[in-house]
Amino acid sequence: MKICAILRLVPDLVEEIEVEENEIIPFRYMPNERDEHAVEEAIILKEKTGAEVEVIGIADSENEADLDEGLGMAAAKGADKLYKVVLDRPTYKRCEIAKALADFLSDKNYDLILTGIQAIDSYAGNLGGILARYMDLPYIGGVVEVNVSNGNTIVKKELGGGLLAEYKLPLPAVVSVVSAERPLKFVPFTKLRQAMKKANIEEVELELPEIEGVEVLKYEVPPEPEITLIEGDVEEVADKLIEALKELSIL
Amino acid sequence: MKVLVFGEVVDGTIQNITYELVACAKKLGEYLTLVTSDADVSSIDGRVIKVNAGETNPWHYKIVEKVIERENPDLILFGNTSSSVDIASQLSAKLPVATSVYEVSAENGEVIVKSLSYGGKIIVELKLTTPAIAVVNVGSYNAEDGKGTASVEEIEIDELGVRDGIEFLGYIKPEEEDVDISKAEVVVSVGRGIGDETNIEMAEELAELLGGVVAGSRPIIDQGWLPKTRQVGRSGKTVTGKLYLALGISGATEHVEGVKAKNVIAVNTDKTAPIFRVSRLGIVADVNELLPTLVDKIREIKEG
Amino acid sequence: MDVEEMLETYFERINEIPNSDKFIQCIQCGTCGGSCPYGMGTLFTPRRMILAVRAGIVDEVLQSGAQWLCTSCFTCSLRCPSQIPITDAVIPALRELSLLEGNPPEELAAALMNITRYGNSFRESPRKRDRWIKEVDFEVPLISKKKKAEYLFITECFGAYHRRCKEITKAFAKLMDLLGTDYAILGNEERCIGDLVRLCGEFGLFEDLAEKNIRVFEKYEFSKIVTHDAHAYNALLREYPRFGFKKEVVHHTQFLYNNLEKLKEMFGKLDYTVTYHDSCYVGRRNGIYEEPRAVIKAIPGVKFVEMKRIKENALCCGGGGGGVWLDSFIKDHIKERPAESRVKEAASVGADVLVTACTLDVPMFEDALKVTGLEGQLEVKDISEIILEAIENS
Numbered sequence: 001m002k003i004c005a006i007l008r009l010v011p012d013l014v015e016e017i018e019v020e021e022n023e024i025i026p027f028r029y030m031p032n033e034r035d036e037h038a039v040e041e042a043i044i045l046k047e048k049t050g051a052e053v054e055v056i057g058i059a060d061s062e063n064e065a066d067l068d069e070g071l072g073m074a075a076a077k078g079a080d081k082l083y084k085v086v087l088d089r090p091t092y093k094r095c096e097i098a099k100a101l102a103d104f105l106s107d108k109n110y111d112l113i114l115t116g117i118q119a120i121d122s123y124a125g126n127l128g129g130i131l132a133r134y135m136d137l138p139y140i141g142g143v144v145e146v147n148v149s150n151g152n153t154i155v156k157k158e159l160g161g162g163l164l165a166e167y168k169l170p171l172p173a174v175v176s177v178v179s180a181e182r183p184l185k186f187v188p189f190t191k192l193r194q195a196m197k198k199a200n201i202e203e204v205e206l207e208l209p210e211i212e213g214v215e216v217l218k219y220e221v222p223p224e225p226e227i228t229l230i231e232g233d234v235e236e237v238a239d240k241l242i243e244a245l246k247e248l249s250i251l
Numbered sequence: 252m253k254v255l256v257f258g259e260v261v262d263g264t265i266q267n268i269t270y271e272l273v274a275c276a277k278k279l280g281e282y283l284t285l286v287t288s289d290a291d292v293s294s295i296d297g298r299v300i301k302v303n304a305g306e307t308n309p310w311h312y313k314i315v316e317k318v319i320e321r322e323n324p325d326l327i328l329f330g331n332t333s334s335s336v337d338i339a340s341q342l343s344a345k346l347p348v349a350t351s352v353y354e355v356s357a358e359n360g361e362v363i364v365k366s367l368s369y370g371g372k373i374i375v376e377l378k379l380t381t382p383a384i385a386v387v388n389v390g391s392y393n394a395e396d397g398k399g400t401a402s403v404e405e406i407e408i409d410e411l412g413v414r415d416g417i418e419f420l421g422y423i424k425p426e427e428e429d430v431d432i433s434k435a436e437v438v439v440s441v442g443r444g445i446g447d448e449t450n451i452e453m454a455e456e457l458a459e460l461l462g463g464v465v466a467g468s469r470p471i472i473d474q475g476w477l478p479k480t481r482q483v484g485r486s487g488k489t490v491t492g493k494l495y496l497a498l499g500i501s502g503a504t505e506h507v508e509g510v511k512a513k514n515v516i517a518v519n520t521d522k523t524a525p526i527f528r529v530s531r532l533g534i535v536a537d538v539n540e541l542l543p544t545l546v547d548k549i550r551e552i553k554e555g
Numbered sequence: 556m557d558v559e560e561m562l563e564t565y566f567e568r569i570n571e572i573p574n575s576d577k578f579i580q581c582i583q584c585g586t587c588g589g590s591c592p593y594g595m596g597t598l599f600t601p602r603r604m605i606l607a608v609r610a611g612i613v614d615e616v617l618q619s620g621a622q623w624l625c626t627s628c629f630t631c632s633l634r635c636p637s638q639i640p641i642t643d644a645v646i647p648a649l650r651e652l653s654l655l656e657g658n659p660p661e662e663l664a665a666a667l668m669n670i671t672r673y674g675n676s677f678r679e680s681p682r683k684r685d686r687w688i689k690e691v692d693f694e695v696p697l698i699s700k701k702k703k704a705e706y707l708f709i710t711e712c713f714g715a716y717h718r719r720c721k722e723i724t725k726a727f728a729k730l731m732d733l734l735g736t737d738y739a740i741l742g743n744e745e746r747c748i749g750d751l752v753r754l755c756g757e758f759g760l761f762e763d764l765a766e767k768n769i770r771v772f773e774k775y776e777f778s779k780i781v782t783h784d785a786h787a788y789n790a791l792l793r794e795y796p797r798f799g800f801k802k803e804v805v806h807h808t809q810f811l812y813n814n815l816e817k818l819k820e821m822f823g824k825l826d827y828t829v830t831y832h833d834s835c836y837v838g839r840r841n842g843i844y845e846e847p848r849a850v851i852k853a854i855p856g857v858k859f860v861e862m863k864r865i866k867e868n869a870l871c872c873g874g875g876g877g878g879v880w881l882d883s884f885i886k887d888h889i890k891e892r893p894a895e896s897r898v899k900e901a902a903s904v905g906a907d908v909l910v911t912a913c914t915l916d917v918p919m920f921e922d923a924l925k926v927t928g929l930e931g932q933l934e935v936k937d938i939s940e941i942i943l944e945a946i947e948n949s
């Protein structure tokens with residue numbers, strides 16, 4: 001069995017992001033956390049079934065260096081092969097990435113393609129489902145556990161409020177992971193560095209197709225919520241608190 | 252503009268998000284709702300198409316495709332929830348999509364949406380060419396506005412000629428202690444200011460009314476008043492949901508390290524408590540006086 | 556890893572650490588376990604860890620988690636009749652095996668990951684490390700602007716980011732300002748010095764931090780480093796020379812002592828009963844006992860009292876050796892945290908103020924005051940804070 005996990009970069013929110021009306025300029029990038037869980041789940045499947053695991057890192061020419069840590073991490077955890085896919089331009093449209101990726105993956109014969117369920121920069125689509133359609137494969141997302149047997153995968157999907165459901169999909173399939181079955185494995189620095197040195201990384205450049213239909217009009221920073229401090233008698237403050245809960249649509 | 256709402260059913264029940272989406276659709280023009288599982292749909296306001304294709308399943312996107320062909324909507328609305336996203340995501344291979352949307356409007360036949368992205372740090376305004384898909388965050392519209400009387404048309408699944416690829420095997424219900432505070436949208440959290448173990452019940456009641464869960468600072472867990480799984484902070488869990496309501500918590504660094512919720516509201520008797528520095532709303536009050544009043548008032552709202 | 560590989564890796568590491576050849580001289584006396592603040596919490600006290608390694612059952616030690624029940628307080632190492640470097644070698648090397656297996660306690664893993672990525676454990680932007688200087692009413696010089704200073708002041712991560720510890724940083728900077736000291740900080744060029752990282756067994760990361768920090772030090776002209784962070788002091792003094800760093804390192808207690816005559820002129824009166832906590836890496840590890848005491852006693856009005864466990868026998872705050880990132884793990888194994896026992900001891904000798912000299916102590920003890928109900932009765936202050944208070948009272 002051959003599995004791949006997709007590892008895409010997103011802006012690192014610990015650092016401030018410069019926001020201009022038609023552009024955002026992150027200070028640096030890091031792997032999408034959900035994708036890291038997809039990689040972890042792939043490694044878990046390798047432990048369970050002996051599957052071969054390939055990790056496909058996706059970056060563009062502007063942030064490609066930030067991908068090395070994530071790929072090194074995957075190698076240190078046991079990924080057998082790594083790809084560094086460099087897109088010819090940045091794009092926020094997930095369908096463009098999915099299309100390019102679908103072509104790239106078409107002859108790789110993966111039995112299972114894992115992605116993270118979403119990313120902090122998903123405002124124009126989520127990768128997994130789109131990729132599945134371009135590849136004409138069955139798809140499920142929101143997954144917290146993956147097992148394979150007899151040409152099928154059985155997954156646990158989270159439905160909210162702690163409720164899970166189990167589904168069976170024929171392989172090959174695309175599965176989007178929310179969180180892996182176990183916490184992300186720790187990789188000490190030395191091991192990471194060694195893995196990065198030894199890692200077998202194949203670099204690939206991909207041309208993105210242009211797909212119309214979505215256009216960003218502007219980016220803006222939401223107004224800093226002002227810290228309001230309220231005092232008063234209990235009735236009054238209770239009413240104000242309720243108002244705030246209504247504003248947040250919690251009530 | 253014609254809008255198609257994807258109604259979400261989980262375990263035989265119409266989910267609240269459906270009404271929220273109907274409330275959104277109403278503002279945009281003509282609309283109808285599609286439901287693909289068996290459930291009581293009678294209180295969805297307006298036209299409803301019901302196709303009973305079994306429990307919620309990602310392959311239901313094929314049903315939506317058929318209904319799109321038949322109804323030609325300009326916009327299809329989905330909830331930003333686990334099962335709806337599976338479907339929206341597959342359909343967006345063909346249609347323009349915006350995700351994490353909190354506001355939808357229509358202008359000259361085009362869809363304009365606002366999306367809260369980058370962990371709530373950046374608003375992205377997008378224009379979509381119709382027909383398009385918007386995946387709308389829970390809580391963006393008022394569910395009450397989407398409730399009313401349904402006029403239901405039922406379609407047999409066989410009539411649509413779509414096949415099933417994925418098998419639903421069954422639900423796995425959570426056990427009581429399984430509550431994962433790091434994933435909860437609303438967390439009511441108690442600290443030493445709560446005073447007494449008996450007051451935790453009141454916090455639990457509040458959490459239930461708000462559809463959330465109870466968590467606490469370390470001293471509360473140390474005392475054994477709440478289980479270890481409910482500890483927020485460096486040596487506990489990180490909360491990331493929509494609201495963190497901190498009751499009688501001072502806001503020590505070790506605690507605040509675990510507070511990454513989009514909104515923090517804090518109640519504390521001490522005006523200078525550091526928790527207020529990370530809050531959008533600070534209430535200077537005695538929790539033990541405030542809680543009973545608050546619970547009463549909210550119960551009234553919920554019941555009335 | 557199988558046990559063979561584990562043992563091989565273990566000895567490879569141990570052999571790099573000075574004096575670890577003493578390992579074979581362990582006479583199994585049990586002084587270490589008897590001295591350990593967590594000795595009651597585990598079957599594998601240091602003595603039995605060594606025994607387990609000898610017996611080739613190192614995997615059993617790892618499974619028990621005992622390697623994480625160590626605050627690196629150095630009591631065992633100091634008392635060990637065979638002078639085995641337990642704190643610097645025996646335990647960190649076991650911890651390293653755990654890290655290589657990929658499953659350290661989660662809170663610790665998060666802290667180490669944050670240090671790797673951001674150079675601090677708080678998951679804060681390295682570009683905000685100097686934010687504290689905007690919160691003070693005097694100018695804190697940056698070495699990048701000043702280029703040259705007598706003292707380079709290292710704030711370390713807690714001193715730069717932790718809400719409470721930042722107050723200590725500010726107090727000490729203020730004292731240097733008042734004394735007219737020629738000092739400067741690295742600001743955003745500073746990153747984690749890494750003593751806790753080393754004691755946690757993340758040797759690779761520690762080396763990387765040391766090399767990067769030294770490269771930054773080399774850019775500027777200064778003659779000494781001063782720091783209020785006891786672990787930074789320890790690492791700069793004892794570990795960084797291995798990587799080529801050779802400058803004098805001064806702990807802020809020493810700095811204050813050296814400036815005592817000048818400080819005395821500025822002192823007002825304080826009406827406190829004060830006791831002093833010997834932080835492990837100021838006292839036991841590095842022998843600074845008298846300087847802080849002399850400084851505190853010089854404050855007019857202060858009544859100085861000693862606790863029972865002092866100097867080389869002082870009880871640890873529990874924060875060292877990664878204890879600040881192992882709280883849940885430790886609490887699962889012991890009844891009372893050492894900090895709780897320590898603040899009770901301070902209260903029992905009638906102190907109003909517990910003075911410490913290590914940034915980690917203050918949050919540890921303040922938290923312990925809450926747990927023990929001593930809040931309001933006892934206050935915790937860093938030595939620079941009480942000095943500043945004495946000056947401001949004049």
Ligand SMILES: Cc1cc2nc3c(=O)[nH]c(=O)nc-3n(C[C@H](O)[C@H](O)[C@H](O)COP(=O)(O)OP(=O)(O)OC[C@H]3O[C@@H](n4cnc5c(N)ncnc54)[C@H](O)[C@@H]3O)c2cc1C
Nearest residue numbers: 442443444468469484485486487499500501520521537538
């Ligand atoms: C290594 C380490 C790890 C730690 N990890 C964690 C962790 O993961 N999570 C965590 O929470 N803590 C952690 N702590 C403890 C942390 O430092 C604080 O001690 C703790 O968070 C304080 O909890 P608290 O806010 O409930 O209590 P307090 O700090 O005592 O605050 C109580 C607050 O309630 C207010 N109050 C009192 N009475 C009332 C009233 N009637 N109405 C309203 N307000 C009132 C007070 O003004 C005060 O602000 C850790 C500490 C250490 C040293």
